[in-house]
Amino acid sequence: MTTLQERTRFEPSEVEPRIAERWWSSALHHPEPGGTPRENYSIAVPPPNITGVLHMGHALNGSVQDTLIRYHRMLGMRTKWILGTDHAGIATQAQVEKALRAEGTSREALGREAFVERVWQWRAKYGGQIIEQFKRLGATLDYDDERFTLDDGYVRAVLEVFVALYRKGLIYRDHYMVNWDPGTRSAISDLEVEDREVDDTLFHVAYPLEDGSGEIVVATVRPETMLADTAVAVHPDDDRYRHLVGKAAILPLIGRRLPIIADPYVKTDFGSGALKITPGHDPNDFEIGRRHELDEISVIGEDGRMTAAAGPDYAGLTAAEAQAKVVAALTEQGRIRHTEGYRHTVPFSQRSGERIEPLISLQWFMAMGELAAPAIEVVRDGRITIHPESQSRRYIEWLENIRPWCISRQLWWGHQIPVWYRGADETYVGTEPPEGEGWVRDPDVLDTWFSSGLWPFATLGWPDDTPELRAFHPTDVLSTARDILFLWVARMVMLGLEFTGDVPFEDVYVHSVIQAPDGRRMSKSLGTGIDPLEEIERHGADAVRFGLLAMSSTQDVRYSSEKIQQGQRLANKLFNASRFVLLNVQEVDAAPRPQTVYDRWILSRLQAAKATFARNLDDFDFAKAALGLYDFVYGELCDWYLEFTKGREFDAEQSATMLYVLGETLKLAHPVIPFVTEELWSHVPGTDGLLAVTRLTPPDDVLRDEAAEAEIAAVIEAVQALRSWRDEAGVKPGQVLPARIDGLDGSAGLVARMARLDLEGDDGPTATVAVPGGTVEIRAGDLVDPEAEARKAAAERDRLRREIARAEGKLANEGFVAKAPPQLVQAEREKLERLRRELDGL
């Protein structure tokens, strides 16, 4: 490591590993349990899948959570960021199966036990990858206490919840229409289904009437499912068909008798107004079938092929093959009246990408209504606050319309359902296997989200009454992506309330989705993904954290590499500002000893920056928090304060104030840009511990100084006016000009120094510049072109006159004077006065 003197740039790649080593070998991230949840601060990380690699969403969410965690840790709270990973049933199983295929084998060939063992090995090898990547970001998760949703303790929690809900009658087994995913060969939940637009053919097929009096035409995009038709339905008020209700049609190809029924679900204005009813393969038909007690026939099996019930001509064919054969047969029999192209939305599996095959299956379900009601209530009454607020409406609406949750999955990797069967009608449900011979366990596992739903408390040891649970539950904040608000967040609230009697967290922050810079989705397949680790390599972890927070919003945002670079510049700026202070000051204790108005000014502005930062975090406005830091460091500390100090000798008093301001700034910025601040902190005299565990003192009202703020505001405005004048007059930046300042009182010297004016000179005035509270006469001799100067002065007078006219017009408006708030009218009057004085001065 070179000395600070030699390093003119902040080099993240050199600094980060060194700082990380200090953090991870310390105890900063691991709190011993103690105290109460109210005085402690905790966040449960959304558990990354063990198949996961860090993507932009993780990086943003990690930055958000770590900023909150570090900030509250520095406020002196006992802080725990709960770490763990999710077994991610389908995703992990698919990954391992893929590897097996590459080896020329399969899970079936291995058998269940060996396969599960294989997955555990896979997890040991790759499952920790993403955790290492979180460390690169500087995330102070509790790495000493890592959980996994298939750990023994966690499994116990899952089984206990299952059994309790079963005993309560909320978990039950039923033959019901499910979303069958032929890709994973498992049922999946409604939330794992996505609609896609598909071009299909709509076939209009004529079914003859039983009594030979004619035919009834039905429309379908899936003619192969007609093999399972058990009725034809029409609308009860449809005059065209009223006389047919109660009669029957004959199913072509099969010859089955189909009763013609009346049901208001049928639309009279779609197709022919008559609907073939296939309770076994269409969710709506299933509902209608149950209403009318129709037979439920399944002709498509779980393997996506036609079953024996489809008849010998079709059994064994894929659904697509069967469709072709059915259409051919119908055509031959002259039953197809016509066909048309038809574009509509069709459900697909998000997991496998295959088209969902709705079918009736024996599955486990969870009744949700009873659990949903209190989960709605806690958001309504404010025990949980969702940010941004618009998301709480989505949450409530979803819960109000919630439907039973299919929780069983036909997979091997996961929590196997704690149910055993013996013979045809014995069922045992319990956390421990049953006594006696002949019991066979239900082969299915639970939906991954069942176990994730217990995350905030199962990770802390629930159902045992552990010290961790007593100290950190309920957690404070849950920060997550929008797409799992229902899948995960709502379920944690329901299960948390049911089993712990408390909310699992008090605030939910729904972060932005980061899109590619062109507004498309970031995705590997589109080639639009940006790897956060590569960005960290390029710009540093601080830059990435800052940039992600700065671009975050209450809505989706495009990835902005400019914001990342802004973060990089901030880190570099802070690095150099610190060098300036550290290499010039005397080593003294850092209690502030303000000697000048600008000392008092920066101390006051520092309090404002602290207060603003705190408020922005309270509001979950991370962009404002990050950009507010930037503004303070650039716009106040560096552009003005450090420049002001250059005029003085750095005596003990000056040094003390500068060191104090530097130290407080590093503390304030640390939650957002932890690496550079930690590095610099190690160079601040009198500090030996980690900045990450140093106490951040709240804003101190005693240090607020309105007089100093007003005075320096005027100085800044004057300096800017003078620099602007100089630039326009073409005066060299280095040239010191004689001048006389009228006004600005004690700050005249400061203004003169910043604007490179010499107040001792005596050349005859050649130009006048208006500044707040006075004028500056600059004696620039022949540097100044009198004509240009006259033109500029005239333009300035014109501008002032226009402003004056505007203000006068406003004050002449009776409506304004009568109805606007008095202080506003007063301010307008004062503005007018000031403008008139400025005009007079010229």
Place this chain on the structure above:
RNA sequence: GGGCGGUUAGCUCAGCUGGUGAGAGCGCCCGCCUUACAAGCGGGAGGUCGCAGGUUCGAGCCCUGCACCGCCCACCA
């Protein structure tokens, strides 16, 4: 088919319960190696706030309609 959100400077975005001349970063132009930083510093140009009406003393902000863009929900075969 319903909801929700967006449309502000060339680009990406801020603009609090309507209130003084609409902001930032990047980009652009001009000038500077002013001994913390050239990944820097100083100065500057650039906007009919999507369109059309309305309410108000006053509208980027409120109301109505329209146009695009995005997201969510939904059982029209």
